[in-house]
Amino acid sequence: MASRHVLIGSGPASMSAAETIRSLDSEAEITVVGAERYGYYSRPGLAYYLAKEVPEGRLFPFAPEDFSRLGLVWINERAVKVDPAGHAVTLASGRVLPYDRLLLATGAWAIPLDVPGAELDGVTKLDDMHDARDLIRRSRRAKSAVVVGGGITALEITEGLCSRRLDVHYFMRKDRYWGNVLSESESRIVEEGLARRGVRIHHFTELRRILGADGQVTGVETGEGARIPCDLVAVAIGVLPQKDLAEQAGLVCARGVLVDQYLGSSDPDIFAAGDLAEVSDPVTGQGTVEVLWNSAVVKGRVAGRNMALGQGQAYVPVAPLNVTRLAGSRITIMGTVGSGGDSDVQGIVRGDSETWRRLGSGPVVEAQVGDAHVRLALGDSTIIGAVVMGDQSLSFPLQELIGGGVDIGAIRTDLMQPAAPVGRLIDDLWMGWKGYRA
Amino acid sequence: MTATARLTRSDAGTLNHMDLFKTDRAKHATLARAWVVPEPSRCVQCGVCSFHCPVRIDVRRHVWLAEPVTDSKCLTCAECVRRCPRGLLRFQRIPAAMAPGTDPRDI
Numbered sequence: 286m287a288s289r290h291v292l293i294g295s296g297p298a299s300m301s302a303a304e305t306i307r308s309l310d311s312e313a314e315i316t317v318v319g320a321e322r323y324g325y326y327s328r329p330g331l332a333y334y335l336a337k338e339v340p341e342g343r344l345f346p347f348a349p350e351d352f353s354r355l356g357l358v359w360i361n362e363r364a365v366k367v368d369p370a371g372h373a374v375t376l377a378s379g380r381v382l383p384y385d386r387l388l389l390a391t392g393a394w395a396i397p398l399d400v401p402g403a404e405l406d407g408v409t410k411l412d413d414m415h416d417a418r419d420l421i422r423r424s425r426r427a428k429s430a431v432v433v434g435g436g437i438t439a440l441e442i443t444e445g446l447c448s449r450r451l452d453v454h455y456f457m458r459k460d461r462y463w464g465n466v467l468s469e470s471e472s473r474i475v476e477e478g479l480a481r482r483g484v485r486i487h488h489f490t491e492l493r494r495i496l497g498a499d500g501q502v503t504g505v506e507t508g509e510g511a512r513i514p515c516d517l518v519a520v521a522i523g524v525l526p527q528k529d530l531a532e533q534a535g536l537v538c539a540r541g542v543l544v545d546q547y548l549g550s551s552d553p554d555i556f557a558a559g560d561l562a563e564v565s566d567p568v569t570g571q572g573t574v575e576v577l578w579n580s581a582v583v584k585g586r587v588a589g590r591n592m593a594l595g596q597g598q599a600y601v602p603v604a605p606l607n608v609t610r611l612a613g614s615r616i617t618i619m620g621t622v623g624s625g626g627d628s629d630v631q632g633i634v635r636g637d638s639e640t641w642r643r644l645g646s647g648p649v650v651e652a653q654v655g656d657a658h659v660r661l662a663l664g665d666s667t668i669i670g671a672v673v674m675g676d677q678s679l680s681f682p683l684q685e686l687i688g689g690g691v692d693i694g695a696i697r698t699d700l701m702q703p704a705a706p707v708g709r710l711i712d713d714l715w716m717g718w719k720g721y722r723a
Numbered sequence: 724m725t726a727t728a729r730l731t732r733s734d735a736g737t738l739n740h741m742d743l744f745k746t747d748r749a750k751h752a753t754l755a756r757a758w759v760v761p762e763p764s765r766c767v768q769c770g771v772c773s774f775h776c777p778v779r780i781d782v783r784r785h786v787w788l789a790e791p792v793t794d795s796k797c798l799t800c801a802e803c804v805r806r807c808p809r810g811l812l813r814f815q816r817i818p819a820a821m822a823p824g825t826d827p828r829d830i
């Protein structure tokens with residue numbers, strides 16, 4: 286009998302798992318259960334949709350023929366219960382789906398703001414297509430907005446609303462933006478970019494209460510009692526893996542669903558991937574949550590393979606990387622570059638990896654290289670992390686040097702000299718390494 | 724109104740490239756023998772590249788499959804390269820003896 290694979294969630298982790306299962310088993314029954322009526326679309330693309338860079342219809346990576354080629358059964362419903370012993374999933378309609386192997390890929394969702402007034406109409410977030418449409422609809426009438434939170438999503442909302450001509454106030458609890466990942470000069474570059482676009486940044490500012498009339502947002506009150514009128518409050522204070530189904534099924538969970546390196550959960554026939562999975566390191570036992578598109582794709586592939594063939598392929602974490610635009614400048618963050626917490630967020634934010642914040646006290650090199658601002662975190666013999674802002678020519682070599690764990694012994698001392706020619710040193714090392722590999 | 728503004732801007736961008744080609748034959752020769760290659764691990768499948776391709780090549784699909792844009796229709800106009808918000812598309816010279824339309828996996 287064909288094996289029955291049920292995948293819960295319709296994001297990139299499920300899609301890449303489905304592709305992998307199909308490539309290994311042409312007979313398998315693959316059923317995708319997704320609660321969102323929009324199906325599979327680019328969630329990071331929502332920011333570009335909000336900023337008017339791409340129309341909604343272009344956010345869908347798969348055409349209908351891609352789905353038929355995969356031979357999926359697609360069910361647009363919420364899964365409400367998993368019964369590991371009975372090998373069955375119950376849907377909201379009461380329908381029961383039996384499975385041989387189950388993938389949980391339910392993603393991570395925004396943490397709601399816990400202040401008086403948070404339930405008012407006009408308090409928004411950006412998790413999914415529904416939210417993006419809602420923000421766009423509201424921005425047609427709204428004149429001003431207050432954004433609270435940190436990380437990439439808070440800025441994407443800020444910039445999106447700016448491009449829709451709202452007056453935007455951005456609240457930060459401390460002295461600078463994304464202080465546990467970016468350096469002071471990097472935060473400053475971002476904040477200057479925001480100011481140029483007309484964003485009003487409020488440092489050391491806490492949102493104490495959201496004010497409203499007739500159930501609608503009319504303004505906010507800060508910790509110091511100042512009142513700012515606004516029509517919208519957008520919240521991006523962090524995300525939480527959606528683990529209710531897993532917890533209720535009795536799977537071992539920490540912040541996400543705990544999985545081993547094969548992405549298997551505590552039940553042998555249930556796997557987890559994407560934002561939901563907390564992968565524990567086989568040596569240290571430390572769990573890592575990542576809220577990154579590409580990590581979700583790679584985890585989906587590994588989980589799919591192990592579901593189709595039985596366990597065998599380990600997930601090898603790649604140096605996590607995100608490249609995005611913050612306030613108009615392109616920025617790539619890779620490897621380990623920061624440490625500590627960020628008072629603007631709770632736990633983890635979108636486009637974030639915990640790996641980025643495990644920096645010890647090793648040397649850091651920060652330099653202006655042409656039109657790029659470059660920061661390197663050095664380990665004993667390798668580059669362990671880097672941030673490249675502006676011109677991205679160095680980010681490709683750095684991605685390979687960090688990902689490949691390339692020995693930098695030959696240039697380490699030179700890199701740390703004042704006014705070192707950082708660009709040339711990196712380029713030469715990379716060319717040499719590539720030549721050696723070829 | 725916004726759509727018009729965007730079109731004008733995009734036309735201007737394309738024109739600039741055309742001018743460049745007219746005045747710089749060497750560059751044209753290079754680009755005509757180049758194709759767009761992706762760095763797939765940076766892609767979030769947002770579709771901006773495919774949206775801006777004037778000849779409707781589904782660049783995003785090539786990135787998902789980790790393949791260069793081998794489509795012979797490609798004008799090497801660089802719209803997709805310029806527009807990708809993550810800067811993961813680049814031109815690379817086509818290896819000798821290969822032309823657009825060749826499947827790189829056949830080599």
Ligand SMILES: Cc1cc2nc3c(=O)[nH]c(=O)nc-3n(C[C@H](O)[C@H](O)[C@H](O)COP(=O)(O)OP(=O)(O)OC[C@H]3O[C@@H](n4cnc5c(N)ncnc54)[C@H](O)[C@@H]3O)c2cc1C
Binds near residue numbers: 331
């Ligand atoms: C605005 C925004 C910007 C982002 N920017 C970046 C970025 O710059 N870089 C980056 O790498 N990543 C970014 N991300 C994160 C990236 O989109 C996620 O890491 C990725 O989508 C995770 O994929 P996933 O498959 O784990 O889950 P998701 O894509 O979250 O999909 C999970 C799906 O499961 C469904 N679901 C949940 N519970 C159930 C249930 N019980 N039954 C049925 N279906 C259910 C949900 O409806 C959802 O559709 C961004 C995300 C957003 C929202």
Ligand code: SF4
Binds near residue numbers: 761766772808812
């Ligand atoms: S524009 Fe860039 S990130 Fe978006 S789908 Fe195309 S290649 Fe990927």
Ligand code: SF4
Binds near residue numbers: 775780
């Ligand atoms: S270079 Fe121009 S024609 Fe070629 S794929 Fe990109 S946008 Fe399309």
